[in-house]
Amino acid sequence: MRKLFFYAPLALFLLLALFLLSGLFSDPRERASATLNKSLPAFALADLMQPQHIWTAEQLKGETFLLNVWGTWCPTCNAELGYLTELRQQGVKIVGLYYELPRDPAFDAPFNLQTLQQDVSQKLAQHGDPYQFNILDLQRSLSLDLGVSGAPETFIIDAQGIIRLHHIGDINSQVWRSKLAPSYQQWSQP
Amino acid sequence: MKRYVIGLLWLMCNTVSAEEVLAFANDAQRELYYQLAAELRCPQCQNQNIADSNAIVAVDMRQKTYQLVQQGQSRQQILQYMINRYGDFVHYQPPLNRVTIWLWLAPLLLLLGLLAVGLYRRRNEAAQTPDNLAGTPDELEQLIEKYRSKKP
Missing domain, CATH: 1.10.287 (Helix Hairpins)
Structure with a gap:
């Protein structure tokens, strides 16, 4: 009994040290997404390049695809365009959800679709265009419903319109191989 | 001299009026909004509540909270709305479950x-x-x- 008391503090200390050590290697941004395994929320948003076309959740069903939340203002998003373009060439369907910044009426120019379209075309010409099309989320309403906390984020959505994976951060070959590809392959099988 | 002081005061008045002012139907709604803004956690800049944070998502969440409060939704309904999208993580008071x-x-x-x-x-x-x-x-x-x- 006496020995037990003698070693108890040491054991407690070791446990605490282990716990804190594991904290060093964990990513605080990594957390279970609340929208996982739920249907894509209902929305009606205009296409970025052909604004007369309105996309809805229903229209996106039928094929597993990547929904990539991005913006030209976001450097990490621009950096991943190149790799995403490679993925598109390998046959991965990628849809862009354009995450527009809020505007402060005191400082920013009012929203102008043409300027944005030019900006996007220029960025895509420069880094590569991975997108089948882009949906413009001007008020970030779909992004809020999806639980997006910033850009870039990527969702894998299956043919039935169910969200199967929610990735926060950029996509590169390593992340794709270890995290996204297995899920994409699993859900794109007929 | 007097003119400068008045000029300075005038400038200060302007900065005050530039702050965000939200209108509420009654004091209970105002109370609820401030309470929720303090209790909801920003998913982007972690360890800040949405009242403190100026991240885009925090601005959007504040706006959404304001809308829902104005619609007359209850505290529990608004919390559930946010938790449905951002998980238990988003509320600073964790629920009682097997892990917590x-x-x-x-x-x-x-x-x-x-x-x-x-x-x-x-x-x-x-x-x-x-x-x-x-x-x-x-x-x-x-x-x-x-x-x-x-x-x-």
């Missing part, structure tokens, strides 16, 4: 452990003391005798 129960149990267990150790030691001491003290008067006498005899 330890937040309450761990300190309690530590306290109980401490109490057990304290009781154990006290009982041991109590058990030992009478034996030790039993011989003491005699021993003391002997010691006193010994030192007395040493003295010249």
